[in-house]
Amino acid sequence: MSKVMEEKTNVRNEQTKKPEVKSEVKKEKTNSIIEVNDLNLWYGSDQALYEVSMDIPQERVTAIIGPSGCGKSTFLKTLNRMVEMVPIVKTSGSIKYREQDIFSSKFKEEYLRTKVGMVFQKPNPFPKSIYDNVAYGPRIHGVKKKEILDQIVEKSLKGAAIWDELKDRLHENAYGLSGGQQQRVCIARALAVEPDVILMDEPTSALDPISTAKVEELVQELKEKYSIVIVTHNMQQAARISDKTAFFLNGELIE
Amino acid sequence: MDKGLQSEGNMIDVQQMIENNKKKKTVGERIEKIIPFFLLLCAAVSVLTTLGILFTLLRESIGFFSDVSIVNFYTGTNWSPWSGEYGVAPLIGGTLLVTLIATLVAVPLGLMAAIFLSEYANDKVRRIIKPILEVLAGIPTVVYGYFALTFITPMFQSIIPDLGIFNALSAGVVVGIMIIPMVASLSEDAMNSVPNALREGAYGLGATKLEVVFKVVLPAALSGIVASIVLAISRAIGETMIVTIAAGATPNLTFNPTESIQTMTAFIVQAATGDTTFGSTIYYSLYAVGMTLFVFTLVMNLIAQYISRKFREEY
Amino acid sequence: MLGQNEQNMKKRMEGRVAANKISMVLFGLATAVGLIVLVLLFYRVLTQGVGYLSLDYILNFPAPYPEEAGIYAGLIGSIFLMIIVAVFAIIIGVATAIYLEEYAPQNRFTDFIRVNIQNLAGVPSIVFGLLGLTFFVYMFSFGYTLLAGGLTMALLILPVIVVAAQEAVRSVPSEIKEASYGMGASKWQTIARVVLPAAIPGILTGAIIALSRAIGETAPLIIVGAATAIYTLPDSLLAKYTVMPIQIYNWTGRPQEEWQYVAGAGIIILLAVLLLMNSIAVLIRNKYQRRF
Numbered sequence: 001m002s003k004v005m006e007e008k009t010n011v012r013n014e015q016t017k018k019p020e021v022k023s024e025v026k027k028e029k030t031n032s033i034i035e036v037n038d039l040n041l042w043y044g045s046d047q048a049l050y051e052v053s054m055d056i057p058q059e060r061v062t063a064i065i066g067p068s069g070c071g072k073s074t075f076l077k078t079l080n081r082m083v084e085m086v087p088i089v090k091t092s093g094s095i096k097y098r099e100q101d102i103f104s105s106k107f108k109e110e111y112l113r114t115k116v117g118m119v120f121q122k123p124n125p126f127p128k129s130i131y132d133n134v135a136y137g138p139r140i141h142g143v144k145k146k147e148i149l150d151q152i153v154e155k156s157l158k159g160a161a162i163w164d165e166l167k168d169r170l171h172e173n174a175y176g177l178s179g180g181q182q183q184r185v186c187i188a189r190a191l192a193v194e195p196d197v198i199l200m201d202e203p204t205s206a207l208d209p210i211s212t213a214k215v216e217e218l219v220q221e222l223k224e225k226y227s228i229v230i231v232t233h234n235m236q237q238a239a240r241i242s243d244k245t246a247f248f249l250n251g252e253l254i255e
Numbered sequence: 256m257d258k259g260l261q262s263e264g265n266m267i268d269v270q271q272m273i274e275n276n277k278k279k280k281t282v283g284e285r286i287e288k289i290i291p292f293f294l295l296l297c298a299a300v301s302v303l304t305t306l307g308i309l310f311t312l313l314r315e316s317i318g319f320f321s322d323v324s325i326v327n328f329y330t331g332t333n334w335s336p337w338s339g340e341y342g343v344a345p346l347i348g349g350t351l352l353v354t355l356i357a358t359l360v361a362v363p364l365g366l367m368a369a370i371f372l373s374e375y376a377n378d379k380v381r382r383i384i385k386p387i388l389e390v391l392a393g394i395p396t397v398v399y400g401y402f403a404l405t406f407i408t409p410m411f412q413s414i415i416p417d418l419g420i421f422n423a424l425s426a427g428v429v430v431g432i433m434i435i436p437m438v439a440s441l442s443e444d445a446m447n448s449v450p451n452a453l454r455e456g457a458y459g460l461g462a463t464k465l466e467v468v469f470k471v472v473l474p475a476a477l478s479g480i481v482a483s484i485v486l487a488i489s490r491a492i493g494e495t496m497i498v499t500i501a502a503g504a505t506p507n508l509t510f511n512p513t514e515s516i517q518t519m520t521a522f523i524v525q526a527a528t529g530d531t532t533f534g535s536t537i538y539y540s541l542y543a544v545g546m547t548l549f550v551f552t553l554v555m556n557l558i559a560q561y562i563s564r565k566f567r568e569e570y
Numbered sequence: 571m572l573g574q575n576e577q578n579m580k581k582r583m584e585g586r587v588a589a590n591k592i593s594m595v596l597f598g599l600a601t602a603v604g605l606i607v608l609v610l611l612f613y614r615v616l617t618q619g620v621g622y623l624s625l626d627y628i629l630n631f632p633a634p635y636p637e638e639a640g641i642y643a644g645l646i647g648s649i650f651l652m653i654i655v656a657v658f659a660i661i662i663g664v665a666t667a668i669y670l671e672e673y674a675p676q677n678r679f680t681d682f683i684r685v686n687i688q689n690l691a692g693v694p695s696i697v698f699g700l701l702g703l704t705f706f707v708y709m710f711s712f713g714y715t716l717l718a719g720g721l722t723m724a725l726l727i728l729p730v731i732v733v734a735a736q737e738a739v740r741s742v743p744s745e746i747k748e749a750s751y752g753m754g755a756s757k758w759q760t761i762a763r764v765v766l767p768a769a770i771p772g773i774l775t776g777a778i779i780a781l782s783r784a785i786g787e788t789a790p791l792i793i794v795g796a797a798t799a800i801y802t803l804p805d806s807l808l809a810k811y812t813v814m815p816i817q818i819y820n821w822t823g824r825p826q827e828e829w830q831y832v833a834g835a836g837i838i839i840l841l842a843v844l845l846l847m848n849s850i851a852v853l854i855r856n857k858y859q860r861r862f
Contacts, residue, residue: 080752082748082751082752085748085751109754110754110755110756111754112754113751113752113753113754114753114754117752117753118752120745120748120749120752122745124743124745124746124748124749125746125749126746126749126750126764126768127746127767127768128767136750136753136755136763137753137754139763140750140753140754140755140756140759140763141754186749189749189753190752190753193753193754283756283759286758287756287757287758290758291669291673293665294665294666294668294669294673295669295673297661297662297665297666297669298665298666298669298670298674298683299683300662300666300725300728301666301683301686301687301690301728301729301732302682302683302686304690304701304725304728305686305689305690307701307704307705308693308697308698308700308701311700311701311704311705312697312700315704363600364600364603364604367596367597367600367601368597368600368601368604370597371594371597371598371600371601372601375594375597375598376601384601384605387604387605387608388601388604388605390608391604391607391608393782393783393786393844393848394608394611394786394841395785395786395787395788395815395840395844396786396787396788396789397786397788397815397818397819397822398611398615398786398818398837398840398841399611400819400822401615401818401822401830401833401834401837402611402614402615404822405614405618405822405830406610406611406614432604432607435603435604436604439601439604463586463587463589463590464590464594465586465589465590465593465594466586466590468593486692489692492694493693493694493695493696493697494694495694495695495696495788495789496788496789496815496819499789499819500819500822500823520694520696520789523696523699523700523793524696524789524792524793527699527703527792527793527795528792533708541700541703542700545696545697545700548694548696548697549693549694549697552692552693552694553689553692553693555692556689556692557689560688
């Protein structure tokens with residue numbers, strides 16, 4: 001109990017300090033890219049999220065923390081509608097991506113996911129070559145020309161800071177890589193379709209400390225171009241990398 | 256610098272390309288809707304197969320029963336279709352005789368093998384023996400038929416001198432050998448799923464392995480074992496080539512295993528290879544016999560499923 | 571008094587331990603029976619058949635004299651038949667499996683399909699022959715042809731392929747499916763580009779094992795009219811044909827002893843083909859086993 005309290009005070013400290021500094025530096029970029037209003041979510045009859053309202057600022061790192069089972073992963077997966085893969089899920093409230101309601105029937109979830117990419121808890125490359133992994137997104141969206149794919153793959157791997165390590169191994173199976181390399185390939189895969197937002201669901205929880213440090217460093221670089229939402233249960237990590245921190249408890253957002 | 260510009264260019268490219276391709280996506284969306292329908296059609300083939308089997312067996316049997324009374328068919332004891340006698344009892348009797356012999360061979364041997372593999376053998380032995388036993392199940396039945404006729408029968412003849420070339424005994428024994436793997440592997444699964452805590456409890460009281468097997472493992476795995484036996488019996492009832500080759504073609508209501516008999520399946524083969532004209536009573540009798548066979552095996556399968564469903568509830 | 575008791579107990583104990591040892595040997599012997607029969611069977615087939623086995627035997631058509639008879643028509647017929655069976659059974663079987671694993675709603679119809687497939691696997695093969703006779707031979711008027719035989723056999727092994735494909739599709743980890751959906755892939759894109767490629771080794775292994783069952787099947791093909799004596803190779807889907815097991819059955823049934831040797835030689839070829847197919851299946855399984 002006391003630990004939770006301690007964590008909470010930490011969050012408060014974080015919030016009072018960091019955003020002020022940052023907002024002075026980049027004042028023009030604080031407009032939000034995603035706005036969440038009064039979001040409720042149910043798995044069948046169990047409510048998992050209660051009246052969540054929150055803005056995701058553009059080109060910033062937003063960290064979501066909280067004890068396990070508090071709904072932070074559910075919330076993250078709602079942002080690109082992955083949560084709907086569970087058939088019994090129901091939602092109310094609204095999520096707006098660049099002022100468009102993502103739940104509206106005009107807004108295709110496949111399209112949303114090219115704008116809002118995702119990196120998962122466990123590295124989950126496809127059992128294909130590194131090249132095919134990164135080219136997967138562009139390919140399913142109709143990019144077929146090899147020269148263009150080559151460029152995209154190179155650029156995405158550079159973006160994920162893993163090009164130098166892997167440029168001679170592009171046609172090896174991604175399963176042969178270490179966990180940290182796999183996770184960065186997964187990040188490169190997400191970058192390949194040039195999304196605006198990248199959702200990261202505890203991306204370092206399955207990695208060793210060195211790989212974790214590399215991924216964290218990468219997140220810092222990525223926020224130059226992308227808006228990042230990262231779920232973590234590690235307070236220090238949230239403090240290290242985020243500009244804004246949201247704390248979830250029992251499905252409610254406690255800021 | 257140059258590279259940076261280039262990649263800036265790409266960034267617009269990818270999302271732009273996605274935008275462009277979104278218009279083409281309507282084709283994709285149509286595929287997306289057609290695919291599940293196509294898959295459902297394929298899944299329906301298996302249902303249609305069942306319906307087709309029921310339809311053909313029922314329709315042609317009804318045709319048959321308009322020529323031959325159903326009462327005579329099931330109560331008559333003389334089967335000689337080429338002289339117009341359609342009492343199915345000898346065929347059923349032949350099938351049951353072979354099945355009985357097969358069961359007497361397969362159940363003890365299969366169960367003992369299952370006990371050996373599950374309780375006595377170490378991992379290494381199990382890994383070698385199990386695949387070899389499975390090979391027994393993969394041997395084509397025509398090969399078993401050949402083996403029964405050219406090896407088992409002569410061997411039995413040296414023990415039982417008045418054994419005919421075609422007899423129920425060799426056929427039954429070989430069918431039994433064929434179904435050993437079925438009894439053994441399904442029973443072994445059942446025994447393996449008995450929780451170790453039960454065994455340890457008995458060992459703790461000083462029981463020997465044999466006592467644990469008979470007092471703990473077998474009772475606990477009983478329904479799984481019974482299900483495996485019922486399935487194996489169903490398999491034996493439907494077995495065709497071994498009995499066609501080795502048991503003969505003499506419809507004969509007997510329980511003497513040394514005589515030549517004919518099973519339901521063997522009659523179907525005999526009638527189909529002979530000069531049976533389409534639409535004749537003999538042609539229809541194929542289906543009446545086939546229907547009887549189908550009902551026998553279906554009932555067995557349903558019993559096995561019922562038992563193993565119960566079994567699954569236990570743990 | 572106490573000593574007496576203890577001695578009794580010790581005696582009983584010895585008895586129990588001995589019973590345990592004896593039964594262990596007994597169980598081991600029972601297990602060995604199956605293995606011994608297998609060795610006998612192989613030995614018998616080899617000794618009987620090997621004398622007639624030659625290149626001529628493989629390349630000759632059936633003949634009225636045992637010395638001239640060969641399995642060529644059966645071998646080629648079996649291969650043609652397996653191609654037809656593979657095409658139909660794999661397409662329909664894999665599609666059924668994908669439907670059941672990925673698309674099927676949770677309702678009674680889906681349950682019905684599942685139970686139905688389970689039951690279909692227990693139907694005797696000869697009943698499939700009757701089905702083929704009614705529908706393919708007469709109703710669709712294919713006659714006693716390769717196509718009628720192939721379709722009948724395809725339906726026969728369909729349940730085996732469906733079950734194997736279902737297992738293969740189910741074993742694809744949900745994480746990589748999520749990764750695909752997370753990239754904005756549609757359901758079919760995910761299945762076609764991620765699920766199926768990952769499931770293919772499992773599907774292939776199951777399909778080859780199912781086909782190796784079909785290649786040894788005799789009874790249904792007798793019913794749908796595979797020929798016993800044929801002197802040309804099938805040149806179309808609607809040609810007459812024969813297969814190895816039918817040839818073997820035909821030779822086995824002849825009274826002269828020489829024909830049994832001819833049949834034995836045929837069995838050697840049939841078993842060799844089976845061994846080859848199963849080895850391929852095992853190779854595929856071993857190569858791709860540790861992927862996830």
